[in-house]
Amino acid sequence: MNNIETVKDLINALGRAKKNLRMYPVNHPMYEKTVDDFNSKMSPCVEVDSIRIRINQYDILFNDEVIYHSRDKDESLALFFFKDGLRELSFLKGITRSEIKDFLRIISLDFEKEVLDDDIVTLLWEEDLQHIKYLVDDTFLHEDEAYELKAVEQAKSAGGRTADIMKAYESAINLGSSSKADIIQLTNDDIQHIVKEVENNHQDKNHTLVRILFEMLYLARKNDECDVVAGCIKQALNHAIMNAHLETVNYVLINARRDLKRPACPEQVNVYLETIYNYINSADFINMFGDVINNGAVFPIEVLKEFGGLLNINSIPHYVSILGEMKNISSRRTVINILTEAGRRDIALVANGLNDRRWYVVRNIVYILRQIRDKSSVEYIIKTAGHPDKRVKKEVVHALGEMGADKVLDIIKEYMSDGSESVRIAAFRAAGQIGTPSSKRLVIEQISSKNFPDKDFSEKKEILKVLSRWKEKSVIDFLVRIIQKRGLFNSTKNNETRAAAIHCLGLMGADDVRQFAERYKESNNTLLRTQALKILKSY
């Protein structure tokens, strides 16, 4: 039998645990420690006997003695239990730590601050803890006692006269056989089917609601009805986006766009569809979406692309704006994917982002313009060519290589002598990608320049590699000339250039390459020898 002091101590510990748990998230070590502490207090108490406490408005009693008293409306544990109707709590022998944890979790919820439809009784009831029992005052559920009396009287008076009963009996005796509803036995398949249904039922219903709301918009006959439905669609959209259910938003966009184009769409519906459509393209919605993306939400690429393709041009500045706010590559990529699709509708709006002061935004916008692959983007990209950041320059030169033509060769030429090696290499590759006779000339001209041999081997190798895209005799001859060229000075640099040229010939599959490889397979220059041996090995 527990003594008063032990239980008093336990209830005080309960109050402390309740306060503590509010301060820490569930995964915090202090949360677990609080549960452990209370569990270690509870365990000896229920080892032999159960504990039953009574709850009054401001007091908690054990064996009819007050063991807790507080009139503080915010702090009182007694009042906290009392106001939801709890009148008795029993902790039974055999209680587990997990039950204690569940119990503490329930009582530590902030019922005042959080918007909860549940009170403590409901939560305890739902949890159905085997070793924590409670008594509840539920008189408020039976407020209208008179109703029962009235209804019963009414129902009883409706029938049951002896004459009627006897008439029924007579009919029954004289009646032929009658049929009954045959019970169809449930099969294992039925059970499995329902198990799956129960599992699926846990999924979010927001998408179904949105579909229904769309139906309701057409069923609404008054403006105030439309207002409510449209308002709910917006709320459902918010819910969808907050929970990263972009498919639901796509559904709304597809239907709104489709129906707006239909001449048969009723005028009042049209107005609301516009509102909904504009809402998805608004700063409010996009900023909210931005937060969700930043918090790590991930979307399938095809869903993102579909979404971007459904937006209108009003959304573009907002997406450009949130692009700079993204915290990491993954979230930036999400916005980039959206903008790549949405941006096709108005490249100028996307290109406005090139004026952003943040280099990474500019680089991303160039990347987006490059992905859009519209010739008109080139003009905007050219204007960014003067950007001081080498990462932007690289993106620009990539883009120009993919989309540009001879008219961008001047810019590319400039980049070929940039201070950054990676930019220079990118510029040569861009020229290769343009692939015109002029760009070929430019590359050859640069390689023929007197400074070229002085470059590092890796750069020379990358630059000469560019030539391999022109599988032409003139290019092979040019490479052969490089290999055969005799230098008076700095034979090391010349050998590096030879090695790079042999590598290029190898890439082109030129016939002459084997002959050169044989010649240099025993060269004293390591790079040249290695390159030659590689060629011989592969032939």
Place this chain on the structure above:
Amino acid sequence: MAIFDTEHSTLAKDVINQLSIVLRNGHLHNIENDAVLETIIKLRDIINPCLKTEGFLKIELLGEFFYVNDMRIRHPLEYLLNFDYITEEFRRRDIGSVIFLSPVEIKDMKIFLNAFINSAQSNMPYDAMVESLGEIYNIKIDRLKKVKEDEELDRRKIAKKTYFSAVSFAKGVMKSIKGGEKISIKKAKRIVESMVDALLSEEQLLVGMTSIKDYDDYTYHHSINVSILSIAVGQRIGLNRRHITALGIAALFHDIGKTEIPKEVLNKPSKLNEEEWEVMRRHPFWGAMSILKLKGLDEISVQNAIVAFQHHINYDLSGYPKLREPVELSFYSRIITIADRYDAMTASRVYKTMPMSPDRTLGFMMEKSGIELDPVLLKFFVNMVGSYPAGTLVLLDTGEMGLVYEGNHIMPDRPKVMIIVNASGSKGDGFSTDLAEKDPTGGFKRTVTKTLDPKEFKISLAEYLL
């Protein structure tokens, strides 16, 4: 430390499930068959470790539930068929519990199984089984506990109180909504919880309450009836308490749109004209509107709005409101549609047509299986209310006539009946009898021979059940 606590309820379920499998296999095959032996070994391997910790193992059938060492076990959906089987076999033999007193060996289990199977041939199966078990000391059985008359009355009182409090609440809710006032979802939950509790302990009694339709405020009773019937299905299909509550609340609010229908249409004593039907058909739309206006969007209101909108849309998507595009019907909507249809068809006041008797209604609904109603959920529903649902007027082979007041989902054609005309043909005082009861020779004491429509004779359960 007890091993049958919340965390080990799976083990307790496994014990019952495996015992059921053993009994079933024993019925199908020779006891020496390898398949039977395998199931026995599995049962032994589950039971013996439990016995080491617990000292004994008592599997008890009490009312609708099994208890393992006093821990109540929820009927798990995945084991439903095995649980139903063992329940029926226990009741058939009047067995209330099987107690394992010390670790068992294969030979003990074989003796037990033999005794169990052979007892089915006896007129007094329980006694026959006790006799056969005499040779083993570690497996005992106890007789099925019967509910005493006064306990039965008490249960009925609680069910009645729960039911009318819920109806009174539904009335208040509808009035509040009509008046544009806020409603308390917390209170709605508590009401539904009280119904779930009543259904958990005495499912059929509360279901029986739904068969009484003779109230002026039928709209409110209908909401509660649909809620009770839906919760009962939810329970059968193994929804957890939180989801059963959600289902019950959605059912409670399914017809909330009717508050928008003018009284003269809603309560019109004659048939509705096309224009009035048009108004009537808008109530799912108004219902969803009301719910969304009341609370905005949260988990509960979204479910409720979906159900309110979909409860007149059939399984094949016919019905109303007419949809522009097919929308998947939610799980709760399909359950509630069945409950709604059943309650509406058995009531005289909803569609202004002659109500059907409960058993005919079920027959009619079965014809709509897979067309208007979800076929699998309908099976669960029919199994739940039984072949003779509460409110059915039955003539028995004893010459007595009675009203069914409680179904029996284990033996669906053996419900509990209030005798209103005794065997001599004079009016009875409404004593209750269980058609599953057997006489000393092992035959059933009473069996239904015919059914009648009680409404046709203005006979209602109200006089006997309330």
